Amino acid sequence: MNKKTPELLPFRGIRVLDISQGLAGPYATQMLAMMGAKVLKVEPPQGDWGRLMGLRKDGHSTLSVSANWNKRSICVDARTDEGAEVLRRLASQSDVVMESFRPGVIDKIGLGYEVLRNLRPGIILGSISGFGRCGPYSARPGSDSILQAVSGMSVMNSNAEGDPQRVGMLAIDMITGLYAGFALASALYQQKLTGEGRHLDLSLLAGAAAFQAMPMMESFLQEGQRNAHVTVPSGTFETGDGAISVVCLRNEMFYSLAKVLGHPEWQQDPRFVENESRQRHAAEIHRLLEEVFVTRPRAYWIDRLNEAGVLCGPLNSYVEFLNDPQVNFLDLVPHISHRAFGQIPFPKFPGAELDADNLEPAPALGEHTADVLREAGYEESVIASLIRSNACFQGVTTNADAQGEAK
The missing domain is CATH 3.40.50.10540 (Crotonobetainyl-coa:carnitine coa-transferase; domain 1)
Known part of the structure; x- marks a missing residue:
């Protein structure tokens, strides 16, 4: 960089x-x-x-x-x-x-x-x-x-x-x-x-x-009715040792998710085969997913889902985010010195990669x-x-x- x-x-x-x-x-x-x-x-x-x-x-x-x-x-x-x-x-x-x-x-x-x-x-x-x-x-x-x-x-x-x-x-x-x-x-x-x-x-x-x-456009087109699920499944799920976020933007992504979770038969289930039908059965799908996710630790699911091309990520606290290996590799949040607070994290401005030595x-x-x-x-x-x-x-x-x- x-x-x-x-x-x-x-x-x-x-x-x-x-x-x-x-x-x-x-x-x-x-x-x-x-x-x-x-x-x-x-x-x-x-x-x-x-x-x-x-x-x-x-x-x-x-x-x-x-x-x-x-x-x-x-x-x-x-x-x-x-x-x-x-x-x-x-x-x-x-x-x-x-x-x-x-x-x-x-x-x-x-x-x-x-x-x-x-x-x-x-x-x-x-x-x-x-x-x-x-x-x-x-x-x-x-x-x-x-x-x-x-x-x-x-x-x-x-x-x-x-x-x-x-x-x-x-x-x-x-x-x-x-x-x-x-x-x-x-x-x-x-x-x-x-x-x-x-x-x-x-x-x-x-x-x-x-x-x-x-969301304003969607509300207008739906005459004020809220649509909590643009794509299904989409949400947070408890695993054996923490929560993860999972999003399936396309049918193929949901089919990959089903395979990872050990339920390839969901690909043929008429309730789940298309996003429109999954939206109608969102609560049921999310319940079934969580029943499987809680059986393994978070890191296991993140590795498997990423290998399968399914969008996912851990629900991090700020402490966990600051210790994330990708964040640290890119040096996104360096610690810099302030006279009142000492060493504090200060996220970089994208596109303005000033050296920390040049920050006042x-x-x-x-x-x-x-x-x-x-x-x-x-x-x-x-x-x-x-x-x-x-x-x-x-x-x-x-x-x-x-x-x-x-x-």
């Missing part, structure tokens, strides 16, 4: 001003940072509210650490005239600005798109909100849990009893961050070709909708304030005045009781 150094990455030289908070916006800009962009994370005096989410230590959290590698941090109070002017100067030196305030807030602090265009023609502004900048819900705050509920994801993910279930991780935030990263990359390509900028209207609602295209840990709040102000052209006496007046902060510790503004 060829590892890339910063000078070989595609967005080297691109400057990004990240005033977003939480996960979606910071994750999008981290994608650019992993591709070589210089990303400056701007935080208010109390810090990004993402610093309060997940496990916390010394002003960091697992959420903020996972979304802010390869960035520098400056702490600015945009409510002051001096702080707002600092942000405008930094924006005038940036190619991209990313924000995640509620619609209208970016204009109130003097960084709306028209202002930014006058400061730097061709600039790109990415705005992530809960429900979009316009429409009847635009003023509503949004969060991952709320959007999982509103978008149908919780119902789609219902358990066997039909009870809606929230996906345990911040799925909508992460997905919106991925879409936002792609949108920013596309806008940067347009900017390079034409010199034109854009204001990207991005939302958790739009991300949730795009991510669920297939997620910064402390205001860690680089003075350096950033110097690079922006401020004299030492002005920097001292900005810090003394509390318009900017250097190395401030996160207030664990602070409340962040929802998207």
Whole structure:
């Protein structure tokens, strides 16, 4: 695998001003940072509210650490005239600005798109909100849990009893961050070709909708009736020492499964011969499979099924995944050092194979304030005045009781 150094990455030289908070916006800009962009994370005096989410230590959290590698941090109070002017100067030196305030807030602090265009023609502004900048819900705050509920994801993910279930991780935030990263990359390509900028209207609602295209389409075509089994058999089964996941996408795969399980006669059983009939008898098929799977250990079945070309895999915990031989062979999740948490696993960004030696840990709040102000052209006496007046902060510790503004 060829590892890339910063000078070989595609967005080297691109400057990004990240005033977003939480996960979606910071994750999008981290994608650019992993591709070589210089990303400056701007935080208010109390810090990004993402610093309060997940496990916390010394002003960091697992959420903020996972979304802010390869960035520098400056702490600015945009409510002051001096702080707002600092942000405008930094924006005038940036190619991209990313924000995640509620619609209208970016204009109130003097960084709306028209202002930014006058400061730097061709600039790109990415705005992530809960429900979009316009429409009847635009003023509503949004969060991952709320959007999982509103978008149908919780119902789609219902358990066997039909009870809606929230996906345990911040799925909508992460997905919106991925879409936002792609949108920013596309806008940067347009900017390079034409010199034109854009204001990207991005939302958790739009991300949730795009991510669920297939189940949404199926629900529409089936007039809202849930089809729990697109292909049968498909599910998890207990073995003698743990669970496995098995999927048969084609009839031939089911026939191979039947042979491995010692029931070649299932190939001629009219209930099982085609996927359509198997769908009608899904519960019975799954019961018969589990009766056989529990007779042998998991590793035995995985080896036999893989030899037969049947899709399968173990139900791993994160600990088991990190110890998986294929994961380790590909070095997908190297352990890298962070000042607060020590050695921690950090999954690589596909396509951005930076050497671990070139990764900068997620910064402390205001860690680089003075350096950033110097690079922006401020004299030492002005920097001292900005810090003394509390318009900017250097190395401030996160207030664990602070409340962040929802998207």
